[in-house]
Each structure stands twice: as structure tokens, then as C-alpha cells.
Amino acid sequence: MSKTLVEKIWDAHVVKSETGFPDILYIDTHFIHEVTSPQAFDGLRKRGLPVFRPKQTIATADHNVPTLNQHLPIKEELSRYQVDMLTKNCAEFGIELYGLGHPFQGIVHVIGPELGITQPGATIVCGDSHTSTHGAFGSIAFGIGTSQVEQVMATQCLLQQKPKTMKIEVNGQLGLGVTSKDIILYIISQISAAGGTGYFIEYAGSAITSLSMEARMTICNMSIEMGARGGLIAPDQITFDYLKGREFSPKGEDWNKAVAKWQTLYSDADAQFDRVLKFNAEDIEPMITYGTNPGMGMGISAHIPATQAQPESEQLSYQKALDYMGFEDDALLIGKPVDYVFIGSCTNSRIEDLREVAEFVKDKRKAENVEVWIVPGSKQVEKQAKEEGLDKVFEQAGFQLREPGCSACLGMNEDKIPAGKYCVSTSNRNFEGRQGPNARTLLVSPLTAAAAAVTGKITDVRELLEKIES
CATH class of the missing domain: 3.30.499.10 (Aconitase, domain 3)
Known part of the structure; x- marks a missing residue:
């Protein structure tokens, strides 16, 4: 059988x-x-x-x-x-x-x-x-x-x-x-x-x-x-x-x-x-979440879907999520200033993630308005990152390379995002208060997080990559 x-x-x-x-x-x-x-x-x-x-x-x-x-x-x-x-x-x-x-x-x-x-x-x-x-x-x-x-x-x-x-x-x-x-x-x-x-x-x-x-x-x-x-x-x-x-x-x-x-x-x-x-890879662009559950995601160039477009039974919770995030129907997130960038968690804290970010930010500096935390997923990842000189790249970019742990993925340790602040995060959950009481989380890839770190705002990383390649 x-x-x-x-x-x-x-x-x-x-x-x-x-x-x-x-x-x-x-x-x-x-x-x-x-x-x-x-x-x-x-x-x-x-x-x-x-x-x-x-x-x-x-x-x-x-x-x-x-x-x-x-x-x-x-x-x-x-x-x-x-x-x-x-x-x-x-x-x-x-x-x-x-x-x-x-x-x-x-x-x-x-x-x-x-x-x-x-x-x-x-x-x-x-x-x-x-x-x-x-x-x-x-x-x-x-x-x-x-x-x-x-x-x-x-x-x-x-x-x-x-x-x-x-x-x-x-x-x-x-x-x-x-x-x-x-x-x-x-x-x-x-x-x-x-x-x-x-x-x-x-x-x-x-x-x-x-x-x-x-x-x-x-x-x-x-x-x-x-x-x-x-x-x-x-x-x-x-x-x-x-x-x-x-x-x-x-x-x-x-x-x-x-x-x-x-x-x-x-x-x-x-x-x-x-x-x-079945899905087509060509239909996927860099993604970002705009709400308070991971299903509230969209392509980074898209506009936030309207509340009225949601099933009637979900409209109240949908509007509540947008209110919590400080967003409105049909808004474009590109250009929105951010406060924190967190690159880590069990989703994206491996050596490959850190290498990708380091390659992108080499010879760049973080924006003045952003605090950036890079948290390796293990002591072995941390050790390898230092052996490869990634720590120097992060230091020159103004990023803080911290020690291993779950960190700002969840508000269970000292690494919390302050109330009302926006955090572009490579973690896996964007629930209310997940990264700290009243913190606002936007889930993205390490590349999109790195783009936000150097520009200080939500950015379509493809625009920066195209400049690098041209």
C-alpha cells in the first residue's frame, strides 16, 4: 500500500x-x-x-x-x-x-x-x-x-x-x-x-x-x-x-x-x-506582516487590505489588529519609520542568516533612528560568525552582536521592545505583546530586516539589491 x-x-x-x-x-x-x-x-x-x-x-x-x-x-x-x-x-x-x-x-x-x-x-x-x-x-x-x-x-x-x-x-x-x-x-x-x-x-x-x-x-x-x-x-x-x-x-x-x-x-x-x-515561486515577493497574527501578511509593495474586504465575522478583530499596529486600510508600508530591527530566533538565527545579512550590510551603516540586535542561535553560530569576521562587519555597521538565546522573539527575558515601538523582526510571531507589552512587530526575512536597518524605514530590499547589481 x-x-x-x-x-x-x-x-x-x-x-x-x-x-x-x-x-x-x-x-x-x-x-x-x-x-x-x-x-x-x-x-x-x-x-x-x-x-x-x-x-x-x-x-x-x-x-x-x-x-x-x-x-x-x-x-x-x-x-x-x-x-x-x-x-x-x-x-x-x-x-x-x-x-x-x-x-x-x-x-x-x-x-x-x-x-x-x-x-x-x-x-x-x-x-x-x-x-x-x-x-x-x-x-x-x-x-x-x-x-x-x-x-x-x-x-x-x-x-x-x-x-x-x-x-x-x-x-x-x-x-x-x-x-x-x-x-x-x-x-x-x-x-x-x-x-x-x-x-x-x-x-x-x-x-x-x-x-x-x-x-x-x-x-x-x-x-x-x-x-x-x-x-x-x-x-x-x-x-x-x-x-x-x-x-x-x-x-x-x-x-x-x-x-x-x-x-x-x-x-x-x-x-x-x-x-x-500548489503555489508558484514567481508569485512571491519579499513579504511583511501588518497585523497581529502571521496570516496578516502581504507582499512588501502591496497595500494593507481593507477591513470591509474581510469576512463580516472577522472585521472587528481585523480592525482591532490594525488599531494596535497603528495602521489604516489601504496603507502602503514602504517608507514607514521603524525603531528596532531584530535578527534572530529559531526561525532565522543560523550562520547562513548571519552571512546573508553581513554580505548585504558590508560597508553600510545603520540609520540613526534604529537599534539593531543580531542574536545568533547558538554558541557554535556565534563562534563561527566571529571566525568568519562577521562580527566586524556588524560592528562597523553599528549592529549589536549579542550572545545566543531566544531574545526578542518573545518578552520572556531582558530583551524586550518598548511599548509602542515598531520592530522589524525575523522571528515567527507578531501577536500583541509578543516582543514586550504593547510592542508592534512586523515579521520579515533577514534580507528585508537588513534593508530596514540601513534605511531606518520599511524598504523593498529589491531596490537596494538592484543598485548593488547594477
Whole structure:
């Protein structure tokens, strides 16, 4: 019987399945961090249970960590408490922790792939919605709640309903200044922030398979932003080349055996998906959000859609979003002054993102009205950026290269955007208060963020790129 890639991986991990009940799904790798793990550890403690397979649980500190002076005690009391509890819990339960000061520390969805822990065909979970990032390697990866974190710790299994499957094809060649972040923002703008609800999405098509692994991670990362359970891309030679030689990738003959197995991970030609969507890469331009959910996005040269054009049931919330952002119907965002530019988060903080920004801003300076934060996704990314001299480029441009962490993606640490200020951000969510109380977030690609940084306003990066090329 023909199967989709999701079905192949899922069926290979089902421990028990009974009609009318969720499947018992075996979990290969469990990532944890300081925010969603404390209650799970307390639950085990109260029941006198150990972590069933501690070697398959990997911990790091990322959400609450400061991105300046990480060698000093954390200033915020709650943040310090959560990071300290993670350290204590990992020591007590025998879990490897990549905490502050460790060379492998970083955002959980950045360190898994770069260390070779994330591998094709695996089931991967974390108490974090953007676990879908790991699906770029052809794995079933999804976020779970705190009670489920405890369930995996205790049993290495989860009770899960098998999801529906959706295939999203993007074919064609991307235009100048258009990146993987623009692809995913475009898809979400077309199908809405709820368009993927109930589905596990497989991304395919020539525009997807031509992407690097880091770009594929950006695509899968934001699957959750359209309501999907997760997203994945079939592994190929680009995947294998990325993984080869990494810290925890298979070595020697084990590598050959692993690749032979990974090469079987694809959807059969006649596999049936519950839904199929197709898009043309040529229709995508640099994207920007204008509202308070990721579905409120548009091409950067477009005008904000009118409230009256929305379904009647959504007009009140739509107008509320525009009021919060300080925008009006039919407005053009190009030329709008901005206050902050944040380049980071589990969506766009990898070395490829930093290289792209550095290449664009070389010999340029940031605008006087803008504060720019570059936050690498891990200590390894930070180290590599410095080895390549990217830190010097950023310094000369007036950008601040900070230390690894989730940073201004969410207002859970010291890196908050002040109330009322506009932040052009490479992160994944633009909810009210996401980057700090009453902060206003506009989601973009690293290239579009860099353009805003040097001009001080929302800018169509294609205009600057055309000048560079001419």
C-alpha cells in the first residue's frame, strides 16, 4: 500500500494502535528547556519515577537567558529561577544539559540540527511549538504540552491521534530578494493562520528542494503559524551532506547504513494526501506582516487590505489588529519609520542568516533612528560568525552582536521592545505583546530586516539589491 512520508515514519513508531483510541507513539528524541520542563520534573518526583531513557533527552537553556554578559548572574528573578531549576533537575535525573557557558548551548531548535542530533525518520518532540523546525530533515517533529513532557520522560512514548496529511508544493524560481522566510509568510497569508489546522504538512516542489537545509528549517519552523501540527521535507543529498561529520551524526559504517535507510524516506508517487495545495515561486515577493497574527501578511509593495474586504465575522478583530499596529486600510508600508530591527530566533538565527545579512550590510551603516540586535542561535553560530569576521562587519555597521538565546522573539527575558515601538523582526510571531507589552512587530526575512536597518524605514530590499547589481 502506498504511503506518504508522514505515514511511513508514524507507522514505524506506533507501539500500539486500537480503533477509537490514540496511538501509542514511540519518541526517539526529546528536547527540553527551562520553561516547560519544571512541572514535568515535579510530576516525576511526586510519583517516584525516573526519566525512563535519559540518554534520549537533551536539555538547553534558551528562552529566559540574557543575551548580554551571560557570564554574570541572570538579573530577572523568574528567569534566573527557571534556569537554575533546569540545572538542578537535569543533575538529579541524569540528563545532559547544554547550559550557559557550554559550547553547545543555544536555542533548542538550532542546536539539535547543527549537532547532528536531529536525523531523518525520527520522531522528535519538545515542550515548544516550533519543534516543527526539525521536520526539515524528514522527521516527525512537533511541540507538546507540559503534561506530555512528563509522559515522554516517564515512558518515552506519547498518546497521539494520527494527523491528516497535506502536501504543499512550491514550484519555480524565486525572484531577487525572495527567501525561504518569504515563501512561508506567503503561504500563511494565502491559507490563513488556521489553514493547516489538523494537518501534518509535507513541503515539496522545485522551489523547496533547491533550498539549503537552513532555509528548509525556516519553512518547517513556521508550519505551526498556519495551525499545522508540524511540517516536514523529504531528505535528500542536501540533507545528507549537511549532517555528515556533525558531532552526533553516525560515523563510519553506521553512516553508510543510516544513509541507506534515509534514502527510503519519501512519499510514494501515488500516495494519497488529504489535501494538496500548489503555489508558484514567481508569485512571491519579499513579504511583511501588518497585523497581529502571521496570516496578516502581504507582499512588501502591496497595500494593507481593507477591513470591509474581510469576512463580516472577522472585521472587528481585523480592525482591532490594525488599531494596535497603528495602521489604516489601504496603507502602503514602504517608507514607514521603524525603531528596532531584530535578527534572530529559531526561525532565522543560523550562520547562513548571519552571512546573508553581513554580505548585504558590508560597508553600510545603520540609520540613526534604529537599534539593531543580531542574536545568533547558538554558541557554535556565534563562534563561527566571529571566525568568519562577521562580527566586524556588524560592528562597523553599528549592529549589536549579542550572545545566543531566544531574545526578542518573545518578552520572556531582558530583551524586550518598548511599548509602542515598531520592530522589524525575523522571528515567527507578531501577536500583541509578543516582543514586550504593547510592542508592534512586523515579521520579515533577514534580507528585508537588513534593508530596514540601513534605511531606518520599511524598504523593498529589491531596490537596494538592484543598485548593488547594477
